[in-house]
Amino acid sequence: MSTECPLSPEVFTTKDFRSSLKPIWCPGCGDYGVVTAIYRALATIKRPPHEIAFISGIGCSSRIPGYTTAYGFNTVHGRALPIAQGIKMANPDLLVLVAGGDGDGFSIGGGHVPHAIRRNPDLTYIVMDNQIYGLTKGQLSPTSPRGKKTSSSVYGSMEDPVNPLLYVLAYGAGFVAQGVPADMEGLAKMIEEAIRYPGFAFVNVQSPCITYGDADTQLKTQRMRMRKLEAEGHDATNRLRAMELAQEYGRTLYTGVFYRNPNPPPTYESQIRERQQNLRGETMALEQLLSRKSTDDENLTAS
Amino acid sequence: MVDDLIIGMAGSGGDGIVSAGESLIGAAAAEGYFAILTKSFGSQIRGGESSCRLRVSARPVLNPGGTLNVAVVLNWEDFLRFGGELPVGTGTVVIYETKTGVEPAQIPLGGTIPEVVLAVPMEAMAMTAAGTLQAKNNVVLGLLAGWFGLARESILKGIRKKFARKGEAVLQGNERAFAAGLDYAEQHPLGDARHLSPPVPAAGRKLLTDGNEMCGAAALFAGCKFFGGYPITPASEIMQYLGREIWKYGGSLLQAEDEIAGIGAAIGASFAGLKAMTATSGPGLSLKTEMLGLASVAELPLVCVNVQRGGPSTGMPTKPEQADLFAAAFSAHGDTVRPVLAPISVADMFGVTVEAFNIAEQYQTPVLVLSDQEIAQRKEIVDPVDTSNFKLVDRLRPNAQELENYVRFRFTESGISPLSHPGMKGGNYLAAGIEHNELGAPTANGEIHARMNDKRLKKMDPLKRRRDLFVFKGDPDATIGLISWGSVAGAALEALHLARAEGLKVRLLVPKLLYPVAEEVYGEFFAPLQRCLVVEQSHQGQLYHIIRMWVPVPPHYEMLAKSGANPIAPEEVLGRIRTMARG
Numbered sequence: 001m002s003t004e005c006p007l008s009p010e011v012f013t014t015k016d017f018r019s020s021l022k023p024i025w026c027p028g029c030g031d032y033g034v035v036t037a038i039y040r041a042l043a044t045i046k047r048p049p050h051e052i053a054f055i056s057g058i059g060c061s062s063r064i065p066g067y068t069t070a071y072g073f074n075t076v077h078g079r080a081l082p083i084a085q086g087i088k089m090a091n092p093d094l095l096v097l098v099a100g101g102d103g104d105g106f107s108i109g110g111g112h113v114p115h116a117i118r119r120n121p122d123l124t125y126i127v128m129d130n131q132i133y134g135l136t137k138g139q140l141s142p143t144s145p146r147g148k149k150t151s152s153s154v155y156g157s158m159e160d161p162v163n164p165l166l167y168v169l170a171y172g173a174g175f176v177a178q179g180v181p182a183d184m185e186g187l188a189k190m191i192e193e194a195i196r197y198p199g200f201a202f203v204n205v206q207s208p209c210i211t212y213g214d215a216d217t218q219l220k221t222q223r224m225r226m227r228k229l230e231a232e233g234h235d236a237t238n239r240l241r242a243m244e245l246a247q248e249y250g251r252t253l254y255t256g257v258f259y260r261n262p263n264p265p266p267t268y269e270s271q272i273r274e275r276q277q278n279l280r281g282e283t284m285a286l287e288q289l290l291s292r293k294s295t296d297d298e299n300l301t302a303s
Numbered sequence: 304m305v306d307d308l309i310i311g312m313a314g315s316g317g318d319g320i321v322s323a324g325e326s327l328i329g330a331a332a333a334e335g336y337f338a339i340l341t342k343s344f345g346s347q348i349r350g351g352e353s354s355c356r357l358r359v360s361a362r363p364v365l366n367p368g369g370t371l372n373v374a375v376v377l378n379w380e381d382f383l384r385f386g387g388e389l390p391v392g393t394g395t396v397v398i399y400e401t402k403t404g405v406e407p408a409q410i411p412l413g414g415t416i417p418e419v420v421l422a423v424p425m426e427a428m429a430m431t432a433a434g435t436l437q438a439k440n441n442v443v444l445g446l447l448a449g450w451f452g453l454a455r456e457s458i459l460k461g462i463r464k465k466f467a468r469k470g471e472a473v474l475q476g477n478e479r480a481f482a483a484g485l486d487y488a489e490q491h492p493l494g495d496a497r498h499l500s501p502p503v504p505a506a507g508r509k510l511l512t513d514g515n516e517m518c519g520a521a522a523l524f525a526g527c528k529f530f531g532g533y534p535i536t537p538a539s540e541i542m543q544y545l546g547r548e549i550w551k552y553g554g555s556l557l558q559a560e561d562e563i564a565g566i567g568a569a570i571g572a573s574f575a576g577l578k579a580m581t582a583t584s585g586p587g588l589s590l591k592t593e594m595l596g597l598a599s600v601a602e603l604p605l606v607c608v609n610v611q612r613g614g615p616s617t618g619m620p621t622k623p624e625q626a627d628l629f630a631a632a633f634s635a636h637g638d639t640v641r642p643v644l645a646p647i648s649v650a651d652m653f654g655v656t657v658e659a660f661n662i663a664e665q666y667q668t669p670v671l672v673l674s675d676q677e678i679a680q681r682k683e684i685v686d687p688v689d690t691s692n693f694k695l696v697d698r699l700r701p702n703a704q705e706l707e708n709y710v711r712f713r714f715t716e717s718g719i720s721p722l723s724h725p726g727m728k729g730g731n732y733l734a735a736g737i738e739h740n741e742l743g744a745p746t747a748n749g750e751i752h753a754r755m756n757d758k759r760l761k762k763m764d765p766l767k768r769r770r771d772l773f774v775f776k777g778d779p780d781a782t783i784g785l786i787s788w789g790s791v792a793g794a795a796l797e798a799l800h801l802a803r804a805e806g807l808k809v810r811l812l813v814p815k816l817l818y819p820v821a822e823e824v825y826g827e828f829f830a831p832l833q834r835c836l837v838v839e840q841s842h843q844g845q846l847y848h849i850i851r852m853w854v855p856v857p858p859h860y861e862m863l864a865k866s867g868a869n870p871i872a873p874e875e876v877l878g879r880i881r882t883m884a885r886g
Contacts, residue, residue: 021744050727063745071731075597081564082560082565086568090571090577091577284552289653289688291687291690
């Protein structure tokens with residue numbers, strides 16, 4: 001299993017995953033909690049930092065790979081998933097994490113999400129959902145609620161928000177969870193579970209923007225509003241029930257695992273390896289073009 | 304006897320015209336001829352007009368040629384749709400279907416009256432011989448074999464192979480159709496003077512291939528282990544070839560959800576340590592440009608093949624053009640240089656693709672290969688690739704000592720710094736599109752930005768002195784020069800031979816490295832010149848202008864530039880050379 005490294009005698013602590021870069025985030029930003037939860041999750045996973053590739057797009061939250069000691073790649077806006085898939089295909093042994101904001105994942109990059117899900121690479125996608133564009137100073141985001149007044153929607157948004165949970169569930173994601181930095185314990189555990197899930201795993205983190213976010217989304221209110229799915233008795237193997245609960249996005253702040261596929265399908269990279277093995281030793285068309293190999297004239301025409 | 308034959312054929316989609324062309328070039332390859340087959344279609348998926356142009360010779364063929372020696376017209380409407388792609392002159396032998404009802408003296412060629420015009424009841428012959436119109440193209444093959452002394456045994460062998468699986472009745476019908484064509488030609492002789500001279504006794508086997516296949520094969524030879532792309536005409540065959548083959552080499556391929564994801568995945572694979580590639584055509588190149596910028600700034604090797612087609616926008620997807628040079632050189636934002644290479648023939652596609660991987664790896668940069676629809680999709684008979692000439696380059700990777708205190712973007716004299724990849728202990732770093740310091744940490748410091756720009760640009764300087772990326776031909780002391788690139792260079796090369804045969808002194812420069820502009824190479828080429836003509840298939844003359852941006856040009860610097868789908872014939876270039884020679 002790619003998430004375990006049983007031969008490694010090393011013991012990891014959260015410090016091993018914390019880089020020396022100082023985050024650019026505003027004091028009070030939810031993303032501090034997310035990166036801390038990631039350190040904790042990685043310490044329990046026990047893969048050394050050099051075997052981890054952490055890929056992001058663009059936005060406040062997309063700075064996150066630089067705050068870890070993993071191999072990081074802070075790419076372009078909305079395209080972290082395709083790049084991460086190329087990395088995972090190239091080296092399936094790596095632990096691949098992907099992170100970004102709601103705009104990165106569900107606006108400019110929204111078209112990539114379904115395709116990553118249907119291929120089912122073993123990677124973990126963490127979205128820090130704050131319902132606003134923070135880095136560009138407070139414009140409407142794809143998850144901003146209808147009516148939301150922002151610098152780009154001074155009279156209020158006329159659009160319904162994207163529902164990230166329903167979105168990924170609809171396309172068949174095998175692991176879907178939502179967490180809040182206010183519940184550090186729960187968030188770290190959830191990220192750890194997502195990493196351990198053998199396939200595409202999605203974690204939506206309601207990560208409040210202290211500067212442009214609404215008062216009722218902040219950490220303090222999260223503690224009061226959150227309702228743990230586990231405590232509600234939710235059966236995480238029930239996909240239809242998960243979709244029902246996911247409809248509450250934007251109204252009820254459920255946290256925990258919405259859905260975990262009890263029978264994970266084969267990952268993309270496992271199928272790649274199988275194909276590579278099956279085709280090894282097959283006749284290579286290239287040989288025919290080279291002068292060192294002689295072929296009879298029947299094979300001359302590549303039809 | 305003639306030693307060069309250009310045959311153009313056109314009909315409706317179902318007439319089997321292209322299939323006849325493929326049979327002919329297959330037979331020519333088996334006999335040891337050289338040939339180029341270009342196919343041209345309307346943009347319909349099925350049906351509509353289709354045509355092909357075959358140039359066959361005992362000598363190596365440099366380009367598809369100009370005016371036809373033979374025109375085969377199954378119906379006039381379809382033939383005339385191809386206009387300048389199938390030019391007919393007074394010396395052309397015109398063979399057309401009797402059923403079109405046109406009198407030989409009335410053929411609709413806009414006043415051109417060829418000496419030999421033959422109305423042949425091809426449909427009727429096919430019906431008599433095989434009981435089906437589908438055998439029409441084999442009647443055509445019989446006529447051509449008979450009248451022009453073409454490879455009749457090999458054609459017959461090809462027909463037998465093609466119809467072997469379709470049952471005895473179908474096979475015999477088609478054989479009879481071919482024989483009917485031969486008989487007709489014998490009964491209406493045109494004389495041996497029109498026969499093609501026999502091929503030079505074969506110096507080893509020959510291959511029939513096209514540029515897209517060559518590109519895919521070369522990528523595998525170069526060690527490419529990942530391809531990410533999206534279907535687009537006329538580049539899809541590269542992905543299709545690699546989709547069959549790359550797994551056998553332990554590699555993998557992603558047909559992505561869009562062009563951006565295709566190049567993104569390739570950049571990811573390169574970051575993970577593999578040689579990686581994407582391929583596209585015009586509109587796809589536009590979509591990929593942000594990612595090209597990312598690869599430049601993150602200093603990741605990547606090969607991006609752009610098979611040029613008519614543009615802008617959707618343009619003419621099935622027609623060749625050389626109008627993506629500006630886009631290739633200048634599209635991504637910011638101060639960056641991406642090397643741009645172009646092959647000059649199907650055979651050359653192999654070496655240029657290998658070179659693209661080598662340059663990408665050597666300089667940790669994206670490299671663009673500007674193929675074009677002509678090279679990508681024409682069939683060409685070539686010699687097998689002699690791989691002893693190729694060295695393969697791998698990226699500079701950090702050694703154990705460098706990994707102890709790894710600095711990914713270290714300022715070095717060459718500008719090249721060792722590149723680690725995930726899994727390499729101690730090599731951990733942050734790659735980013737954002738400007739960064741030597742360690743990879745994001746920065747907005749102007750001084751660091753300037754130094755990083757300098758690092759990323761200066762590392763490519765040695766490329767500009769790579770004379771092996773240029774073809775020099777002709778008379779070194781000539782005062783008349785020609786420059787051409789890509790598939791059109793074949794026409795310029797042939798024009799050079801024709802001009803020198805007339806006693807004109809001319810020299811030719813064909814750059815395979817189009818960007819960055821090699822100032823010294825052009826400077827030396829221009830030094831003795833009074834006049835220079837840049838020959839290319841774009842409306843603006845894009846190479847003409849790019850050279851001029853960097854290099855002082857000769858006193859009379861001209862262009863022969865035509866929009867795509869309008870072939871540039873050697874005779875046309877020759878005409879301009881003659882004019883220049885008159886002063």
